[in-house]
Amino acid sequence: MTEISQQAEPPVKSLFESDLRTRRRNAAETRFRLYGMAAVAMGIFALIFLLVSVLGNGVSSFRQTSIELQVTLDEAVLDKTGSRDPEVMKKVTTIGYGKILDQALADTLAAHDIDVSALTPKQLSGMKSDEAPRRLRDLVLADPSLVGQTITFHALATSRIDGFEKGRVTMESAKLDSNISVEQLEVAQAMKDKGLLSMPFNWGFFTSADASELRPEAAGVGVAMLGSLYMMLIVLVLSLPIGVAASIYLEELAPQNRWTDIIEVNIANLAAVPAIVYGILALALFINFLGLPQSAPMVGGLVLTLMTLPTIIIATRAALKAVPPSIRDAALGVGASRMQTIFHHVLPLAMPGILTGTILGLARALGESAPLLLIGMVAFVKDYPSAPPAGLMEPASALPVQVYQWTQRADPAFVERASGAIIVLLVFLVAMNATAILLRRRFERRW
Amino acid sequence: MNLMQTPVSDTTALKPRITASGVQVYYDTNHALKDVSVNILDRTTTAFIGPSGCGKSTFLRCLNRMNDTVASARVEGKILLDGQDIYDKRVDPVQLRARIGMVFQKPNPFPKSIYDNVAYGPRIHGLARNKAELDEIVETSLRRAALWNEVKDRLSAPGTGLSGGQQQRLCIARAVATGPEVLLMDEPCSALDPIATAQVEALIDELREQYSVVIVTHSMQQAARVSQKTAFFHLGNLVEYGDTQQIFTNPQDPRTESYITGRIG
Ligand SMILES: Nc1ncnc2c1ncn2[C@@H]1O[C@H](COP(=O)(O)OP(=O)(O)O)[C@@H](O)[C@H]1O
Ligand SMILES: [Mg+2]
Numbered sequence: 001m002t003e004i005s006q007q008a009e010p011p012v013k014s015l016f017e018s019d020l021r022t023r024r025r026n027a028a029e030t031r032f033r034l035y036g037m038a039a040v041a042m043g044i045f046a047l048i049f050l051l052v053s054v055l056g057n058g059v060s061s062f063r064q065t066s067i068e069l070q071v072t073l074d075e076a077v078l079d080k081t082g083s084r085d086p087e088v089m090k091k092v093t094t095i096g097y098g099k100i101l102d103q104a105l106a107d108t109l110a111a112h113d114i115d116v117s118a119l120t121p122k123q124l125s126g127m128k129s130d131e132a133p134r135r136l137r138d139l140v141l142a143d144p145s146l147v148g149q150t151i152t153f154h155a156l157a158t159s160r161i162d163g164f165e166k167g168r169v170t171m172e173s174a175k176l177d178s179n180i181s182v183e184q185l186e187v188a189q190a191m192k193d194k195g196l197l198s199m200p201f202n203w204g205f206f207t208s209a210d211a212s213e214l215r216p217e218a219a220g221v222g223v224a225m226l227g228s229l230y231m232m233l234i235v236l237v238l239s240l241p242i243g244v245a246a247s248i249y250l251e252e253l254a255p256q257n258r259w260t261d262i263i264e265v266n267i268a269n270l271a272a273v274p275a276i277v278y279g280i281l282a283l284a285l286f287i288n289f290l291g292l293p294q295s296a297p298m299v300g301g302l303v304l305t306l307m308t309l310p311t312i313i314i315a316t317r318a319a320l321k322a323v324p325p326s327i328r329d330a331a332l333g334v335g336a337s338r339m340q341t342i343f344h345h346v347l348p349l350a351m352p353g354i355l356t357g358t359i360l361g362l363a364r365a366l367g368e369s370a371p372l373l374l375i376g377m378v379a380f381v382k383d384y385p386s387a388p389p390a391g392l393m394e395p396a397s398a399l400p401v402q403v404y405q406w407t408q409r410a411d412p413a414f415v416e417r418a419s420g421a422i423i424v425l426l427v428f429l430v431a432m433n434a435t436a437i438l439l440r441r442r443f444e445r446r447w
Numbered sequence: 448m449n450l451m452q453t454p455v456s457d458t459t460a461l462k463p464r465i466t467a468s469g470v471q472v473y474y475d476t477n478h479a480l481k482d483v484s485v486n487i488l489d490r491t492t493t494a495f496i497g498p499s500g501c502g503k504s505t506f507l508r509c510l511n512r513m514n515d516t517v518a519s520a521r522v523e524g525k526i527l528l529d530g531q532d533i534y535d536k537r538v539d540p541v542q543l544r545a546r547i548g549m550v551f552q553k554p555n556p557f558p559k560s561i562y563d564n565v566a567y568g569p570r571i572h573g574l575a576r577n578k579a580e581l582d583e584i585v586e587t588s589l590r591r592a593a594l595w596n597e598v599k600d601r602l603s604a605p606g607t608g609l610s611g612g613q614q615q616r617l618c619i620a621r622a623v624a625t626g627p628e629v630l631l632m633d634e635p636c637s638a639l640d641p642i643a644t645a646q647v648e649a650l651i652d653e654l655r656e657q658y659s660v661v662i663v664t665h666s667m668q669q670a671a672r673v674s675q676k677t678a679f680f681h682l683g684n685l686v687e688y689g690d691t692q693q694i695f696t697n698p699q700d701p702r703t704e705s706y707i708t709g710r711i712g
Contacts, residue, residue: 256518326555330618332516334568334625335545344567345557 054426058419064202064217065162066154067128067191070111071104073140075148084144097133097140098125101155114190118183127184129156131211131218154200159217159413161188165199168412205420209382210397210405216413219406221421223381227297227396228366228428230388234301235308235365240358242305243312244347250313251320252342271310278307279371287375294376295395297385303375304365311364315357319350352443359436363429369400377401399425461488464629464659465510470524472505472514479505483524483685485678487629492651492660494670494691497680498706503663504552506680507631510661511547512540528629545572548627552634554614556606556621561598564606564617565589568625584624592620593650612643619650630654632662636669648673667707671695679703 018026075082077096079089102125109116109124116124132155139153140146160180163169165188174180191197208220254260282303286292292299323346331341347354372378377398385391397405399421406418463486472480480502487493487510495503505514512533514520526533533543545568556564565585568574575581585602589595594616598609606617615635622630632651636644651673654660664670670677671691678688679700687694687703698704 324555326551326553327557328516329513329549329551330555330557330621331567332513333511333544333549333551334571334621335541335543336567336571337541340571344571349558 054419054422056419057416058421058423060166061205061416061420062202063199064204065157065165065197065199067105067108067157068196068198069101069104069108069153069155070150071100071136071153072107072150073147074100078140079144079147084147086141086144089141089144089147092137094133094137097137098130101128101133101136101153104153105155108196109187109191112191112194112196114187114194116187119181119187123181123184124187126158126180127161127187129158129217130215132156154198156204156217157188157197159215159411161185161197162217163413164188165192165197166416168416205417206424209384210380210402211382212380213409213411216409216411216417219414219417221399221402221424223384224397224399224402224421225424226384227300227377227381228399230297230385230392230396231301231304231398232362232366233388234298234392235304235362236358238301238305239308239312239361243309243358244316244354246309247313247316247320248342248347251317252346253338267310267313271314274370275307275368276370276374278303279374281306282371283374293393293395295379295381296393297396298392299375300372300377300396300398301392303371304368307368307371308361308365311361312354312358315361316350316354319353319357320346322353323349352439355439356436359432359439363432363436366432367400367425367429369398369404372398372401373404378405399428461491463487464489464529466525466527466530467506467509468525470506470509470522470526472502472509472523473521474517475519479683480509481683483680485685485688487659487661488676489659490655490657491676492655492662492674493676493678494674495661495663495678495680496665496667496670496706497686499665501680502683503680504633506685507549507633507661507663510629510631511544511549512538513544513549515540545625546627547629547631548622548625550615550618550622550630550632550635552637554611554618554638556609556614556617558605558607560603561589561606561609561617562602565620565624568621572625574624574626588620588624589617591623591650591653592616593646594620610643612639612646615639615643615647616650619647623654627658629659629661632660634663634665637665644669667695679706681706 077100078092081088083089102121105124105128106116135156136153157165158180160169160174160177161184164180164185169177169180169185171182171185174182174185188197204218205220206225207222208218209223210220211218250260250263282299286299286302287294327345327349328341331345332338336344377396378401379395379397381395381397385394385396403418403421403425406414406421465487467486468484470480470483471478483502483506495507497503505520508514508517509522509526510533514522522534528543528547532538557567559567562585565588566575566581569581569584575584586595586599589598594613597613598604598617606614609617615638619632619635636647639647648669651660651662662670662673674691676688677691677694679686679694679698679702681702687698687700689699694703695707698707
């Protein structure tokens with residue numbers, strides 16, 4: 001004992017000073033932390049930039065300028081026979097309603113002492129949207145008893161006046177614009193001062209179909225939303241059962257050999273194939289070979305199904321793999337058959353993973369435009385498709401394609417529409433991804 | 448080490464339930480089990496001992512054809528249950544496993560309620576005609592697994608929420624519930640603390656009165672405590688098989704002696 005304690009003691013190391021190696025390691029850690037924070041900051045910046053630009057451009061599309069008019073629904077024009085029968089009244093076209101609206105516009109302006117002498121009758125009539133007579137006609141046909149009355153009607157203003165209200169159109173730009181004149185804007189300003197212009201919530205944006213180049217104020221995403229919904233239904237109904245069945249077969253039942261390896265590699269490859277290639281495939285197979293109609297949600301749904309299947313199969317196989325083998329042993333050990341083992345134990349445990357994968361696959365399909373362009377979904381669709389199943393074969397549009405189409409148009413009013421449609425699309429995507437996250441949280445694996 | 452606790456019981460009068468002869472198992476080219484022949488007696492606890500990787504689990508899994516689920520495994524030889532070849536083409540392994548129950552090394556209750564864990568086997572085999580009968584089966588199984596008093600008030604609680612020892616006893620109850628004739632246990636106590644181990648061992652002793660129990664164990668003390676027959680495996684061979692007392696006091700093979708005295712393994 002004494003001998004040992006007499007040996008030279010090692011110098012005492014201070015705990016309060018770090019040595020060179022420790023300092024280097026700490027510096028490396030600090031650097032790495034900074035890189036990480038910089039990367040995250042860039043991501044957040046990009047996201048904020050995207051949101052600000054989309055919201056900045058698009059939010060205004062949810063409100064639309066309209067002109068408050070006192071409209072006298074003249075029986076002599078609208079229902080000559082006095083029958084109040086919508087079938088008979090249908091003979092009066094929008095031209096007839098347009099004349100009534102022109103009259104109402106002139107009367108209303110006169111009643112408010114607004115001087116319109118600088119405007120030609122055509123310019124005066126052009127203050128309102130060409131869509132306004134159609135809406136008035138729909139209103140009257142839905143309720144023929146209105147004929148003969150004087151009603152307050154909010155007529156859609158033309159997109160230039162809407163732009164004037166939203167700051168997009170100015171007196172300067174009007175001088176160069178053949179669609180609007182400075183005089184018209186001055187009248188609009190006077191109407192605004194008298195409180196005749198209002199900007200209510202734009203329900204039409206969600207219920208209307210696309211409109212022509214000349215009537216951006218009437219364009220909406222209704223048909224595109226319905227088309228996207230139809231396609232998502234087809235994708236869900238087809239790809240979930242097929243994908244899950246294929247995964248169960250590959251993961252639980254198929255012998256593990258060269259063939260299943262090849263299939264596995266190819267499924268991974270399919271998941272990486274660019275969407276446009278699926279579009280070419282669909283064009284060749286569904287439209288040219290099978291003769292299905294162009295622009296139909298059915299075809300769009302089929303091609304998106306093909307595109308989504310590999311994603312779902314990969315997610316499902318991962319979810320099945322994550323179920324511990326001990327659960328399978330337990331079930332087989334008490335004499336469950338393979339099918340019972342899969343359906344009673346493995347599949348329920350894998351379900352959250354499967355659903356998460358499916359929703360993410362659906363979200364990707366919802367935002368996909370390239371394959372839809374190739375199968376003719378760029379067509380201008382003015383009418384709603386009917387209810388499924390027949391409606392699945394009728395032309396429809398899709399949200400991402402609608403965005404693409406609107407960004408192609410010259411009129412700046414469509415930029416606002418495109419951004420509005422992007423917002424709608426983003427809301428759907430965020431909702432779907434949030435559902436996926438919720439599902440994952442809710443059914444966190446418990447074993 | 449007190450190896451002398453083995454209850455002295457005369458096993459000569461008992462008839463064999465399982466007769467294995469010339470069993471060979473290959474995993475691809477790995478010859479994991481070489482020419483194993485052994486009789487598993489009725490109402491007896493048989494212990495399989497031996498160093499890791501010597502093929503104890505492999506042989507155990509042959510007895511209820513769990514090896515069928517391993518794609519690379521190939522089994523040769525004959526294994527008879529009450530004189531019938533369990534590897535015969537006409538045998539449905541699913542039916543066989545209802546008669547030869549199994550308890551695994553790691554407790555593996557289903558992530559369902561305690562009740563459903565035990566009731567699952569009887570349900571899929573149609574052992575109960577109504578809810579009352581099923582309740583009855585669940586209760587007796589849990590009682591036999593010495594778990595009833597601990598869980599009777601929370602049968603609908605998840606089985607995965609129990610402690611490790613309770614989970615293993617739940618797995619035993621689950622295996623017992625299908626009314627098996629043979630119970631295979633692969634190192635059932637390796638994940639358990641001494642108290643839980645003692646409970647499971649007491650349970651094995653009780654079960655032996657009706658079933659034939661086969662237990663794989665790493666602990667020689669455990670083998671000595673619970674078994675009447677012991678089989679010693681080494682490198683895929685069944686080296687020695689005999690009365691537990693004889694194996695531990697008077698081993699015939701030098702390899703057995705080295706193992707139980709702690710020189711190999
Ligand atoms: N599923 C399997 N696939 C391939 N080889 C296996 C498998 N299970 C066991 N083996 C091999 O068989 C031999 C015996 O293993 P095992 O029976 O588990 O031994 P023990 O249970 O005695 O520790 C070992 O060499 C092991 O590597
Ligand atoms: Mg083992």
